[in-house]
Each structure stands twice: as structure tokens, then as C-alpha cells.
Amino acid sequence: MSEPQAVQDGKEQSGQAGAYQAHFRVWRGDADGGELADFQVEVHEGEVVLDIIHRLQATQTPDLAVRWNCKAGKCGSCSAEINGRPRLMCMTRMSVFDRTETITVTPMRAFPVVRDLVTDVSFNYAKAREIPSFVPPAELAPGEYRMKQEDVGRSQEFRKCIECFLCQDTCHVVRDHEENKAAFAGPRFLMRIAELDMHPLDAAPESGIDRKGSAQDDHGLGYCNITKCCTEVCPENIKITDNALIPLKERAADRKYDPLVWLGNKIRRRTE
Amino acid sequence: MAHVDRQAWDVVVVGAGGAGLRAAIEAREAGMRTAVICKSLFGKAHTVMAEGGIAASMGNANEHDNWQVHFRDTLRGGKFLNHWRMAELHAREAPDRVWELETWGALFDRTPDGRISQRNFGGHEYPRLAHVGDRTGLELIRTLQQKIVALQQEDEREFGAYDARLKVFQECTVTRVLKSDGRVSGTFCYERESGRFFVMEAPAVVLATGGIGKSFKVTSNSWEYTGDGHALALLAGAPLINMEFVQFHPTGMVWPPSVKGILVTESVRGDGGVLRNSEGKRFMFDYIPDVFKEKYAESEDEGDRWYEDPERNRRPPELLPRDEVARAINAEVKAGRGSPHGGVYLDVSTRMPAEVIKRRLPSMHHQFKELADVDITAEPMEVGPTCHYVMGGVDVDPDTAAATGVPGLFAAGEVAGGMHGSNRLGGNSLSDLLVFGRRAGLHAAEYAASLTDRPQADPLQIDAAEAEALRPFSAEEAGDAEEAAGRDRGPAENPYTLHQELQQAMNDLVGIIRREGEMAEALKRLADLRVRARRAGVEGHRQYNPGWHLSIDLRNMLLVSECVARAALAREESRGGHTRDDHPAMDRSWRNINLVCELADPQCDARAADPSLGQIRLSRRETPPIRRDLLELFEKDELAKYLTDEELSR
Numbered sequence: 001m002s003e004p005q006a007v008q009d010g011k012e013q014s015g016q017a018g019a020y021q022a023h024f025r026v027w028r029g030d031a032d033g034g035e036l037a038d039f040q041v042e043v044h045e046g047e048v049v050l051d052i053i054h055r056l057q058a059t060q061t062p063d064l065a066v067r068w069n070c071k072a073g074k075c076g077s078c079s080a081e082i083n084g085r086p087r088l089m090c091m092t093r094m095s096v097f098d099r100t101e102t103i104t105v106t107p108m109r110a111f112p113v114v115r116d117l118v119t120d121v122s123f124n125y126a127k128a129r130e131i132p133s134f135v136p137p138a139e140l141a142p143g144e145y146r147m148k149q150e151d152v153g154r155s156q157e158f159r160k161c162i163e164c165f166l167c168q169d170t171c172h173v174v175r176d177h178e179e180n181k182a183a184f185a186g187p188r189f190l191m192r193i194a195e196l197d198m199h200p201l202d203a204a205p206e207s208g209i210d211r212k213g214s215a216q217d218d219h220g221l222g223y224c225n226i227t228k229c230c231t232e233v234c235p236e237n238i239k240i241t242d243n244a245l246i247p248l249k250e251r252a253a254d255r256k257y258d259p260l261v262w263l264g265n266k267i268r269r270r271t272e
Numbered sequence: 273m274a275h276v277d278r279q280a281w282d283v284v285v286v287g288a289g290g291a292g293l294r295a296a297i298e299a300r301e302a303g304m305r306t307a308v309i310c311k312s313l314f315g316k317a318h319t320v321m322a323e324g325g326i327a328a329s330m331g332n333a334n335e336h337d338n339w340q341v342h343f344r345d346t347l348r349g350g351k352f353l354n355h356w357r358m359a360e361l362h363a364r365e366a367p368d369r370v371w372e373l374e375t376w377g378a379l380f381d382r383t384p385d386g387r388i389s390q391r392n393f394g395g396h397e398y399p400r401l402a403h404v405g406d407r408t409g410l411e412l413i414r415t416l417q418q419k420i421v422a423l424q425q426e427d428e429r430e431f432g433a434y435d436a437r438l439k440v441f442q443e444c445t446v447t448r449v450l451k452s453d454g455r456v457s458g459t460f461c462y463e464r465e466s467g468r469f470f471v472m473e474a475p476a477v478v479l480a481t482g483g484i485g486k487s488f489k490v491t492s493n494s495w496e497y498t499g500d501g502h503a504l505a506l507l508a509g510a511p512l513i514n515m516e517f518v519q520f521h522p523t524g525m526v527w528p529p530s531v532k533g534i535l536v537t538e539s540v541r542g543d544g545g546v547l548r549n550s551e552g553k554r555f556m557f558d559y560i561p562d563v564f565k566e567k568y569a570e571s572e573d574e575g576d577r578w579y580e581d582p583e584r585n586r587r588p589p590e591l592l593p594r595d596e597v598a599r600a601i602n603a604e605v606k607a608g609r610g611s612p613h614g615g616v617y618l619d620v621s622t623r624m625p626a627e628v629i630k631r632r633l634p635s636m637h638h639q640f641k642e643l644a645d646v647d648i649t650a651e652p653m654e655v656g657p658t659c660h661y662v663m664g665g666v667d668v669d670p671d672t673a674a675a676t677g678v679p680g681l682f683a684a685g686e687v688a689g690g691m692h693g694s695n696r697l698g699g700n701s702l703s704d705l706l707v708f709g710r711r712a713g714l715h716a717a718e719y720a721a722s723l724t725d726r727p728q729a730d731p732l733q734i735d736a737a738e739a740e741a742l743r744p745f746s747a748e749e750a751g752d753a754e755e756a757a758g759r760d761r762g763p764a765e766n767p768y769t770l771h772q773e774l775q776q777a778m779n780d781l782v783g784i785i786r787r788e789g790e791m792a793e794a795l796k797r798l799a800d801l802r803v804r805a806r807r808a809g810v811e812g813h814r815q816y817n818p819g820w821h822l823s824i825d826l827r828n829m830l831l832v833s834e835c836v837a838r839a840a841l842a843r844e845e846s847r848g849g850h851t852r853d854d855h856p857a858m859d860r861s862w863r864n865i866n867l868v869c870e871l872a873d874p875q876c877d878a879r880a881a882d883p884s885l886g887q888i889r890l891s892r893r894e895t896p897p898i899r900r901d902l903l904e905l906f907e908k909d910e911l912a913k914y915l916t917d918e919e920l921s922r
Contacts, residue, residue, distance in 0.1 A: 030815065044529060044530070045528055045529070046527070046528020046529055046530050046531070046643075046644075047528070047529075047530040048530060048643070051530045057768060057818060057819070058766075058768035058769070058772075059768075062766065062767070062768065062810060062811050062812075062818070062819035063810065063811050063812030063813075063817045063818065063819050063820070064818070065815075065816040065817065065818060066818065067312075067313070068495065069312055069316050069318070069494045069495060069496065070316075070318070070320065070321050070494045071494065071531075071534070072321065072531075072534045072535070072639065072643075073638070073639065073642065073643075074320050074321050074407070074409075074410065074635070075312075075316045075320050075321070075494070076316065077312065077313065077316050091642055091643070093642070093643070114465050114815075114816055115465075115815055115816040116816070118465075118816050120465075121313070125314065128421060129421055129424060129425065129428075129434055132425070133377070133418060133419075133421060133422035133425060134376065134377030134418065134422070136375045136376075136377075142368065142371035142372050142374065142375050143330075143367070143368075143371040145371075145374045145375075146385070146386035146387065147379075147382055147386050148382060148386055149381065149382040149384075149389075152379045152380075152381075152382060155379055156379050156381075156404065156405075159379060159404070159410075159411060159414060160407065160410070162320070162410065163315055163316075196377075199377070199379070202377075237638075
């Protein structure tokens with residue numbers, strides 16, 4: 001090319017300045033089993049774990065299976081366990097590790113392996129279908145919705161969820177207890193119920209849907225003993241336990257044990 | 273081919289971003305059994321990365337706004353190359369599409385009186401973008417995803433099966449649109465998880481596959497953006513238009529190298545952020561082009577007053593359309609006034625209190641902190657242009673989204689061409705997805721319902737598609753077998769290496785500033801890469817094998833890249849997302865010209881194996897004249913800057 005295109009060329013070379021060799025152990029295998037494979041791989045300044053996985057694909061293991069999309073922490077595709085901790089590979093910078101440290105990357109443990117770092121997350125899609133959807137208020141036409149910012153703010157926090165399913169992966173109710181999966185929707189979908197329950201215009205009560213009741217009775221809210229593991233791994237920093245699950249538990253408890261609250265809920269159009 | 277599974281559907285939608293999901297909802301609500309096929313998991317499509325908002329003239333923030341103003345802004349942004357009818361439909365229907373999302377559970381940020389809040393953006397005269405902080409795309413995709421689940425719950429109640437009338441085939445890829453007697457008969461697909469092939473038999477196929485950014489090295493686009501729908505349309509015999517127009521978003525991250533290209537939302541500027549060079553100067557005041565002189569502030573004071581008093585002041589030039597800002601940044605860096613890592617400074621820290629920044633731009637705050645160790649509430653960001661969007665795409669009928677020349681094929685969203693002309697305004701993409709996604713779904717459903725006899729998938733085409741998809745597993749054998757023909761010789765090629773070479777070539781030679789010699793060189797390199805890509809070989813087996821997937825995607829990226837390079841070489845002017853160093857001025861005689869790309873030889877792939885031949889045939893076509901009442905929305909003086917004297921005198 002005749003002259004450099006300044007911005008796009010940038011200063012690529014300086015990115016190589018701090019290059020070093022890292023030791024990676026990556027789980028390889030499928031539903032029938034597998035093992036950790038060892039790799040020496042180059043790391044450049046500013047890179048994240050997903051960059052290193054991509055370098056392995058391009059230079060050493062072209063068929064290494066990994067799920068990813070945006071590489072910017074917005075889509076929640078590249079979930080895995082890095083040194084045993086559930087994380088997004090695209091948001092885990094190499095600089096948080098010591099250069100001599102062995103970095104172990106394994107698939108999410110709570111879901112069945114498809115191949116290498118890719119797991120079968122269909123459990124989550126099945127649970128999503130079991131949560132009753134938003135019920136639009138019958139009396140309002142499109143364009144007539146009026147809501148205060150402070151009233152939508154609570155549900156908006158939960159709608160920041162990128163569905164990386166790390167909270168589902170880490171939750172001890174299902175992490176090593178396959179038998180609980182049928183009765184337990186997991187933090188992500190209990191939070192979805194809380195989101196709809198706090199939606200200022202959700203008309204579920206009018207249509208006979210008791211969101212709090214179904215959280216308790218159909219989706220296993222009672223299994224949660226608020227250890228906050230889900231909150232700790234959330235890459236969006238959503239306070240799942242404090243802002244969604246505990247309030248939902250309180251409301252479910254009110255509904256169950258306090259006849260006055262129960263009556264009030266029946267009479268008022270909206271419960272909050 | 274008896275071993276390839278076949279399923280019958282009424283409408284097949286390829287892609288599950290905003291346009292695809294909106295199309296699927298409409299087709300299903302029209303009563304059609306509808307299948308959605310998407311490369312990623314359901315809910316992960318590239319739409320989640322949209323940040324700033326959805327443009328719709330609801331008039332919540334400024335009551336003077338209406339569809340005519342939005343239409344005018346859209347045409348100005350596209351330098352009058354837009355298909356006027358698409359721009360009209362888009363501006364008229366966008367508010368209904370946004371309000372509809374609320375009835376499906378979307379929670380937009382609010383105005384003090386409880387309506388949907390609207391924010392300023394480049395090229396929009398009034399605050400017009402409905403938004404949720406800076407994660408509007410996520411809200412859009414999640415709302416559409418949850419509406420699809422709601423429809424599936426209805427079907428579960430009625431038929432006992434969630435998938436009875438609307439099914440999502442996630443992590444599946446379409447490699448060919450099948451045709452019989454000139455009409456669409458279905459799609460050939462593979463499933464990533466198993467590598468299994470299957471055929472969807474359907475009379476109507478909606479392409480909603482998004483863009484082409486993965487052909488460029490520095491891009492804000494995700495891995496999915498390999499131009500699949502563009503290539504599928506070409507291979508099915510449908511033409512593409514406007515492929516020379518590629519939008520380089522002015523503000524991508526430039527440091528560290530691994531995040532280079534990741535988007536920094538235009539909301540940063542819409543909410544008051546400013547661009548400065550290494551000398552601390554707000555340089556955009558030096559880059560206001562003549563066509564926009566009357567509409568932008570001349571001093572920093574006036575620009576700053578505009579945020580509070582838009583009636584009596586003009587907007588700051590940081591809010592010029594994206595093509596203008598991207599070129600300006602490029603020029604500043606080239607002149608030696610760039611930041612240490614080859615960008616310029618985007619500063620919001622001196623413009624707003626830290627708390628406001630965190631509330632209005634939470635994702636940006638998070639992204640810079642996590643990936644670059646930069647606290648945007650305390651220091652400026654370094655930014656530079658990044659390949660973001662392709663204005664070009666499938667040539668469609670504006671009202672029905674039907675692709676030209678192939679009955680049963682429809683296209684909506686980024687894969688369709690025409691709506692945005694030579695440059696898209698920020699915020700007009702999410703609204704485009706909804707407006708034309710709905711229209712594509714509606715008309716695909718009507719078309720499918722209107723057929724009395726449905727085309728059958730052709731077994732020979734299925735066999736050929738299967739052989740094509742399996743080629744990377746026998747790359748070296750293919751080389752030996754065809755050696756006598758003198759083609760496809762040599763060792764197997766690494767698909768990742770080929771991809772990197774393609775990205776480098778497009779970035780260097782058909783990038784933001786273009787020159788004749790470089791584009792001619794690009795076409796040579798693309799031809800060479802195309803021949804080598806026929807020998808792309810993979811290790812391992814078909815189960816979730818990314819090397820194999822990339823080998824298949826390379827065909828699409830190379831086809832689309834040739835379209836971009838060929839059209840860019842032919843258009844000897846600068847307009848919107850096409851800037852020629854050797855033809856720097858906008859030329860009114862090019863205003864009503866579309867460059868049309870078609871496959872040169874649809875029947876035979878001999879051309880693909882011969883580096884001396886191109887696969888794309890280019891032709892010129894005049895755009896239809898803009899309807900008189902729409903032209904009258906503009907002042908005569910302004911029109912004279914764009915239209916030829918002959919057009920004006922009509």
C-alpha cells in the first residue's frame with residue numbers, strides 16, 4: 001500500500017513488546033470423556049484468556065471447540081471455568097495471573113459436555129420456557145405506557161443479564177446435584193420471575209398468574225439458601241441474591257403466611 | 273442423499289438477530305409454521321452489541337419531531353443515495369415498532385413524565401433514540417426472544433408442544449439456498465454440535481444474517497459476521513447493491529491490541545463527550561463539510577449551549593454523521609496529532625459528573641475499566657475508526673423485502689441494501705431491523721400461503737451442497753485428483769491463516785481511505801486467496817469443529833469482499849462510507865447510480881478455481897426518482913448540493 005493508514009495500523013509492534021510463553025492446560029474431550037492437554041503458548045500485552053484460546057486454534061489445535069461471539073462481555077457465550085472459577089473468557093485478562101502460573105481452562109461443570117470447552121446449556125432454555133411471560137395490561141394501547149424511572153430501575157437491573165449461565169453453573173443447588181435440576185430453575189430464572197414481579201405494568205395477577213407462588217411452588221425458590229455464589233460470579237455485577245432472590249423470598253413468604261397481605265394482593269391491581 | 277434429514281416448514285428465517293426474530297414473530301402470527309436457524313445460541317446474535325438506541329420520531333423529548341424530519345435526516349446521512357421508499361417506510365413505522373416492544377415487556381429508560389426517554393445522536397436533528405443506558409441492543413434481543421417464548425407457550429397450551437409452529441434451530445448454519453424452477457425450495461444446513469447435515473424444505477426463506485465485518489482486521493463485529501446472507505443471495509442468483517459502502521465507526525477502542533476495534537458507543541458524544549487531538553484541540557470544528565455548514569455550531573461555546581438550548585444554538589460537530597467523524601479522526605492521526613496508540617481522545621470525564629457517566633454509560637465504564645485499565649470518569653478514552661456496518665446488501669423491493677429475481681427469497685436488516693444509502697445514521701439500524709424484519713416476515717408468510725404447489729428440493733442440489741461442505745476434510749486429496757487440470761494444486765491451507773490474510777488485505781487496501789491501485793491489488797490478492805481457500809483443510813471430525821466452520825465461511829467472506837473491492841474500484845467519487853483519495857469530491861452525477869453485483873457464472877464454479885477470473889459481474893443502474901412530496905420536504909438550495917440540474921428541473 002502506498003502510505004500507511006495511520007489509525008488502523010496503530011502501533012501494533014508495541015503490543016508484542018511484553019510477549020511471553022504461558023503454560024495452559026485445556027480440557028479436551030466429549031461426552032464419553034476426556035483429559036487436560038498441556039500447551040505452551042505465546043501471550044501478548046493486554047490479552048484475555050479467549051485471545052489465547054484463539055491463538056491455540058490458529059497455531060496448534062484447529063479443531064479446539066469453544067463458543068464465543070462478541071469478545072466484549074456483552075453476549076455471554078464464552079463461559080468456562082478458569083482455574084476452577086466460572087468466568088467469561090473474554091473478560092478475564094491475562095495480567096491477573098502470574099506469568100509462571102499454569103492456567104487451567106475447563107468447561108462449565110454443571111452442564112453436560114458437548115466437546116472440549118462447549119457444554120450443552122439446553123437446561124437453561126427449557127427453564128426459560130417454563131416461566132410465565134409478561135402479561136400486557138389490557139387497558140393500555142401501545143404508546144400509552146407510562147412508568148417512572150425509579151419504578152423500572154429495579155427490573156432493569158435484572159434485564160442487564162447477558163445469559164452467560166455462570167450463576168446457573170456455580171449454584172450449589174445444581175452444581176453437583178443433577179437430581180435437583182428438574183425442580184429448580186436456578187438463579188437466572190428465579191431472577192426473571194422477580195423481574196416480572198417488579199415490572200410496574202405486568203398484569204399477571206389480573207390474569208390469574210401468581211408469580212411469587214409459582215417461584216416457590218414450581219421453580220424451587222426454597223432450595224436457595226442465599227449463599228450468594230451467583231452474585232459473586234455475575235460478570236454484570238447484578239446483585240442477584242440481595243435484589244432479586246431475597247425480596248422474592250420475602251414476598252413469597254408474606255403471601256404464604258400473612259392472610260392480610262394475601263388479601264391485599266387480591267384487592268390491589270398491582271402488588272407493588 | 274437419502275441420509276440427509278428433511279423437514280417441511282412454511283417460512284425459514286436465517287438469522288436470529290433483531291430482523292430475524294421480528295420476521296419470525298410476524299410470520300408465526302400470520303399463521304405460518306416458522307423455523308429460525310441461527311449460528312449461535314438463541315439470544316446471542318450480534319444485535320446484543322448495539323449500544324446507543326433505536327431511532328424513532330416519537331417526539332417524547334422534542335415535540336417538533338415527526339417522521340418527515342426523521343426521513344430528512346436519514347437521506348442527509350446517506351447523502352441522498354438511500355432508496356427513498358425504504359427511508360420513508362422506516363421513518364413512518366419506527367415509532368409503532370418501538371411501542372410494540374413495550375407491550376412485549378421491554379423496559380426503556382423514561383422521561384420525567386413517564387414516557388420513553390430519547391437521546392441525541394449523530395445526524396439526528398432532535399433527541400430521537402429510545403434507549404436503555406448503553407445496552408439497548410441487549411434489551412431489544414431479549415424482548416424479541418421472550419416474545420418468541422411467549423408464542424411458544426401459547427402453542428404448548430394449544431398443541432401440547434412448544435415447537436409446534438415456531439422453532440429455533442440454534443447453532444446451525446445454512447450453506448446454500450435451494451431452488452427449483454427458479455423459485456426457493458429450501459435451505460441446506462449443518463448442525464454445529466453434531467456436524468450433521470439437514471434440509472429445510474420451505475417455499476419462503478428470509479435472510480437476516482447481518483453484515484460482513486469479519487472480512488476486515490479492525491472491526492467491531494463478532495465472528496458471525498462473515499457475509500453469509502450476502503453470499504447465499506448471490507449464489508441463489510439474487511443481486512447485491514451498494515457494496516462499496518462500508519461504515520467505519522469513528523470510535524472503536526485502539527488499545528490494548530486484543531480489544532482493538534471494540535465499539536465505543538456514539539452515546540458518549542450524544543450525551544456530551546468531545547473529541548480532542550494530542551494538542552488538546554476539539555478538531556471537529558475544522559471538518560464540517562459544506563453540505564452541513566449551516567447546521568453545525570461554529571464555536572465550542574455554541575456547541576456546548578446546544579445541549580441545554582437546542583432551539584437557539586446549533587449542534588456540535590462531534591455529532592456529524594459517522595463517515596465525516598471517522599475521516600476526520602483518520603486525518604488527525606495521519607497529520608501526527610494522534611494519541612500514543614494511534615487514535616484520538618474521546619473525553620467525557622471533564623463534561624459530566626462521575627455518577628452521571630456511570631448511570632448513562634455503564635457498559636462503557638465497565639468495558640474500559642475491565643479491558644484497558646482506563647477509568648472514563650477520570651480520564652479520556654483513546655479511540656479510532658473500526659469497521660462496523662455494511663450499507664450494501666441484497667437488492668429488495670422496499671415494501672415487501674422480496675429479493676430481486678428469486679421468488680420466495682426475502683432479506684431484512686443489515687443484509688438488505690438500499691435503506692441507508694451511502695452511510696447509516698446511528699440508531700437507524702435497530703429501527704431498520706424491526707420495520708423491515710416485520711415486513712419481510714409478513715410478506716414471506718403471504719407468499720408461502722399463496723402457493724398452491726410447493727417447489728420440491730432438488731436431490732442433485734442437495735448432493736452438491738453436501739460435497740461442497742465436506743470439501744475441507746479431503747483438501748489434499750482434492751489437490752491430487754485435480755492436478756491434471758492444473759488447478760487446486762498444493763498442500764492443504766490453514767483456514768485461520770487464510771482468514772488473517774484476507775482481513776489484512778481488506779483493511780490495508782479497501783479500508784477507510786481508498787485508491788485505485790490498492791483496490792486493483794486487493795482484487796488480485798482476493799483471487800489468489802480464493803484459489804487457496806479451495807484447499808483449506810481441517811483436522812479432526814465434524815462434531816463442533818471451528819476450523820471446519822471457518823473453512824466454509826471463507827467462501828462467503830471472499831465472495832463478499834470481491835463485491836466490496838470491485839464496486840469501490842468502479843465508483844470514482846467519494847460519498848458516505850466510500851472515500852477515494854484519488855476522487856475526493858462527491859459527484860452529483862453518481863447520486864442516482866447503484867452499482868449492482870451479481871455472480872458472473874452461477875452454473876459453474878470453474879471461475880472460483882481460476883485466479884485470473886473474478887466471480888462477480890458489476891453493472892450500473894439508475895435509482896428511481898424521489899417522489900415529489902418527499903423532495904419538497906427539503907429546501908431547494910440543499911437539494912442543489914446533491915441532485916443534478918437535470919434532476920432538479922424535472
